[in-house]
Amino acid sequence: MTSQTTVEKAPRDPQDSAPAPVKGLRGHPWLTLFSVAIGVMMVALDGTIVAIANPAIQKDLGASLADVQWITNGYLLALAVALITAGKLGDRFGHRQTFIIGIAGFAAASAAIGLSDSIVLVIAFRVLQGLFGALLMPAALGLLRATFPAEKLNMAIGIWGMVIGASTAGGPILGGVLVEHVSWQSVFFINVPVGILAVVLGLVILKDHRAENAPKSFDILGILLLSGAMFSLIWPLIKAGEWGWGSAGTLGWLAGSVVLFGLFAFWESKVDEPLVPLAMFRSVPLSAGVVLMVLMAFAFMGGLFFVTFFLQGVQEMSPVDSGLRLLPLTGMMIVSSPLAGALITKFGPRLPLVGGMVCTAAAMFGMTTLSEGTGTFAMSLWFALLGLGLAPVMVGATEVIVGNAPMELSGVAGGLQQAAMQVGGALGTAVLGAVMSAKVSAEFADNWKAAGIPAPPDPRLEQAAEFGTVPGELAQAPGMTPELVTTIGDVIHDTFMSGMGLAFTVAGIVAVVAALVAVLTKRGENAEAGAGAAHI
Known part of the structure; x- marks a missing residue:
């Protein structure tokens, strides 16, 4: 442990931190970016394309307004609650594996939604989509961080951000065309061929990177506390319009989230391998970036x-x-x-x-x-x-x-x-x-x-x-x-x-x-x- 800490604290030579030159397809930085971008595009597009399909889903399945809202809210809740834990899974088991599982699961859940004949199944599989989407998004950034040298990382993240922005804004256009000229199911089925392509590219191109001091154990209680805190925060934000901002329900859930975040912070300061090491937030730039x-x-x-x-x-x-x-x-x-x-x-x-x-x-x-x-x-x-x-x-x-x-x-x-x-x-x-x-x-x-x-x-x-x-x-x-x-x-x-x-x-x-x-x-x-x- 001592020798490892000594290596970690040694002055960093930029040459040492840069990934070794890559020959062939596997681990090639720009091909990695392309492979990651295909998967991220699918998830980003899904965030806005579904909104266009909601009226058609409501009419076809006879859903209520609350049901239609849950098509979005279920996905949002699952995504928000699981993101940090999913990032830890990538750190523990490898970002390549996590990314590929996330892509495959997201595409499979999309196909299941397209085949669903009830609003309950649509909502359930949307929640599943959110969980798999949470797996692949942090893994994508982890792969870029490990693959690109420091002097090119910003450019890679720039292109990554471009893909997310273009996909998010392009969703309503593509969704409108598909709903008007094909069906609402096509909005979800389109993820299947894209997902298959992303999985194939991931298997051929992506290279697994493991840090020497990657976590060896898993903070189960930390996961439960953080998940509960995130749920207690997002849930009243979704329901505030219905309940009222000053209602007992809204204020009670928000107070509960504060308590759970406090318990999470206390636990993380005591456990040997925390889910989110609080020392990360001693970095003022990192904390400022989150805010x-x-x-x-x-x-x-x-x-x-x-x-x-x-x-x-x-x-x-x-x-x-x-x-x-x-x-x-x-x-x-x-x-x-x-x-x-x-x-x-x-x-x-x-x-x-x-x-x-x-x-x-x-x-x-x-x-x-x-x-x-x-x-x-x-x-x-x-x-x-x-x-x-x-x-x-x-x-x-x-x-x-x-x-x-x-x-x-x-x-x-x-x-x-x-x-x-x-x-x-x-x-x-x-x-x-x-x-x-x-x-x-x-x-x-x-x-x-x-x-x-x-x-x-x-x-x-x-x-x-x-x-x-x-x-x-x-x-x-x-x-x-x-x-x-x-x-x-x-x-x-x-x-x-x-x-x-x-x-x-x-x-x-x-x-x-x-x-x-x-x-x-x-x-x-x-x-x-x-x-x-x-x-x-």
């Missing part, structure tokens, strides 16, 4: 949630057309991610991260100016600026977290990065949704009265204003005239736009805070040298 990912996902995912309703509700676009309107965001992320990797390699992550969050904040504040009459050019400007801001953050924060962790904990670090995104996204959607709901409740009745509508406001129409969508059956209501339908539609849209503007303002403020946090980040140059510190 930054939470804040970035809060602003991005929470804000983007309203953009889709704005495009499809207020501007009355089809799912395919709304996806096409987001192409400036996708395109800018595709272009900017590799460039961000090059900039971070040359100048370090701090300046690109601060600049990225400033651009993100500017885009969020800019989107408060959107209106029913906003044209394509103005929307494209703000979407492109958002993509420009997100790219360096996706790349840089990932490098800061994974790069500042010891090599034998790269899977845990990858799990932390992904878990931070899931928590931030859930928190952003829940909090900004509550902001929107409160603003709509405060203004709808006044807007209704100001429009001169004689009848009292209908609570169902107030609920419609939270989504910016005029109900199709409104025109068939007794006593309804075309003029009155137009007036009520204006009230719904105006109220929605006011709520969305406030939500984007909050998202912009969060992005400004994230820019300040980004000042604390730095390059993970001494990750391997600091490996021993995580065990002291």
Whole structure:
């Protein structure tokens, strides 16, 4: 043990830490990146493509609104709860094996969903998808960290981030085409050939890397405590809109998560081989990177949630057309991610991260100016600026977290990065949704009265204003005239736009805070040298 610690603390020569030159296919860095990207693309695409299929699933299987919500929530819960544990599995048993199992399981679960004839089976297999997705995402980062030399890691993570960004934003477009022209089942069946390709590439190309001081035991109690804490945090965020933020249920679950996180931290400080060595968080850059990912996902995912309703509700676009309107965001992320990797390699992550969050904040504040009459050019400007801001953050924060962790904990670090995104996204959607709901409740009745509508406001129409969508059956209501339908539609849209503007303002403020946090980040140059510190 002593000799091992001495090696870990020895000054690091960059030549020593670089992977040995590779001949042939197995272990080739760029082929490894290609193989990993295929699998990651499948999971990232699935995150948004399914949303387009939900209405068709609901109609075909006769599901309730709550059932349809669980198609997404079940996947989110499983993913968020299992990510860090899955990263530890990769550190313990090898990232190559974990990645391939994750890909195969994800594809198999996708096929099972496509063959399901009940909403209960769809939800159950979506949970299974989330568990297998949790296996492969941290393993992908662990493989990149072990395969690429330090001077090329940022570029690799940049391309990795580009694939995730493009797949996430491209999901609504592909999903719209498949649902409209094939079936909702095709949204899931498409994962099967992609998964088979990814497994074959993984078996041929990926090389297993094991750190000398990789964990030999497994912290079962730590897994249970962390899983319970993550569940207790994500569950009330999902249900807060239904329960209310001040309800006993919401506050009770959140309090329970705090208790469980506290018990987890206490246990981790006592166990010999902890699930998440708390000494990792002595690294200020790593901790700042985790916080930054939470804040970035809060602003991005929470804000983007309203953009889709704005495009499809207020501007009355089809799912395919709304996806096409987001192409400036996708395109800018595709272009900017590799460039961000090059900039971070040359100048370090701090300046690109601060600049990225400033651009993100500017885009969020800019989107408060959107209106029913906003044209394509103005929307494209703000979407492109958002993509420009997100790219360096996706790349840089990932490098800061994974790069500042010891090599034998790269899977845990990858799990932390992904878990931070899931928590931030859930928190952003829940909090900004509550902001929107409160603003709509405060203004709808006044807007209704100001429009001169004689009848009292209908609570169902107030609920419609939270989504910016005029109900199709409104025109068939007794006593309804075309003029009155137009007036009520204006009230719904105006109220929605006011709520969305406030939500984007909050998202912009969060992005400004994230820019300040980004000042604390730095390059993970001494990750391997600091490996021993995580065990002291």
